[in-house]
């Protein structure tokens with residue numbers, strides 16, 4: 001069973017749909033909104049019946065129904081509104097993480113926990129600290145959104161499929177993320193060698209501003225792309241695929257950073273994070289990553305001690 005906490009919210013229910021569509025497992029949607037997860041589960045079960053998928057969705061307002069889940073995906077919490085940054089959600093969502101960590105500890109103590117709630121690196125840190133699970137089992141989401149976004153914008157410039165691009169965005173999910181065009185590649189060539197500096201600057205800006213652009217256009221934040229990314233992470237763990245994805249990981253010396261969470265490439269398999277990969281960086285890239293990781297640290301330092 002894969003549980004989604006926040007399962008009646010936009011990203012939560014879309015994630016439930018993606019898990020079913022990829023035929024990964026049954027899905028438990030848990031949410032504090034009365035009746036809403038049950039209603040979403042019913043609709044998802046009808047979708048599965050239409051498509052002939054033999055997985056079930058369940059909905060509940062009771063955390064104990066996550067019992068037995070090997071993966072718990074956390075999408076619960078407040079989304080930002082137009083004009084807000086993700087960082088503005090720090091305190092309110094840290095409270096939500098703290099509450100949910102208690103429940104996961106009690107009902108799914110052996111699970112791998114994927115955290116998407118914003119600001120996602122800081123929320124992954126709170127979840128990690130409050131759960132006390134090994135770091136391999138507490139994994140933050142967003143690299144699998146920021147990097148494919150970079151691939152998308154580059155693919156438009158190059159008029160090729162985004163699937164042909166291996167994009168790299170490191171550090172923080174937020175205003176200070178670090179897109180790395182030299183480390184991103186197309187057919188073995190660095191992306192930076194295939195586009196002009198002006199085009200590179202443009203796609204980097206589009207990537208950083210992508211989330212805000214969606215909110216500006218439609219009034220609420222993304223759901224389709226993040227849900228797809230979460231499903232890929234869950235799939236890699238569930239099927240022990242050992243695929244390399246950029247994820248938010250607790251660093252204990254990797255890249256020279258300690259006691260902080262940042263987006264880095266990692267191998268995902270049955271144990272969660274099987275290995276963190278350390279990319280060789282130029283001096284300039286090192287500075288860019290430092291600035292990004294320092295922005296995560298600033299957020300963590302702004303959290304009262306009970307969240308750390």
Ligand SMILES: NC(=O)c1ccc[n+]([C@@H]2O[C@H](COP(=O)([O-])OP(=O)(O)OC[C@H]3O[C@@H](n4cnc5c(N)ncnc54)[C@H](O)[C@@H]3O)[C@@H](O)[C@H]2O)c1
Pocket residue numbers: 005006007008009010011012030031032033075076077078079080089093096099100116117118119120141142145173221222223226
């Ligand atoms: N990291 C990313 O890339 C990324 C992408 C999209 C959204 N997000 C973030 O994900 C979060 C959710 O976004 P959304 O659009 O789905 O919001 P939403 O308001 O549609 O859904 C949030 C859901 O969480 C539920 N919830 C709140 N507290 C809860 C608790 N203690 N237990 C269980 N459920 C609880 C709410 O009832 C609601 O249904 C936001 O913080 C948003 O910023 C992050």
Ligand SMILES: O=C(O)C[C@H](O)C(=O)O
Pocket residue numbers: 079080086118145210211212214221222
């Ligand atoms: O922009 C947001 O608030 C949601 C998410 O972090 C995103 O990048 O789409």
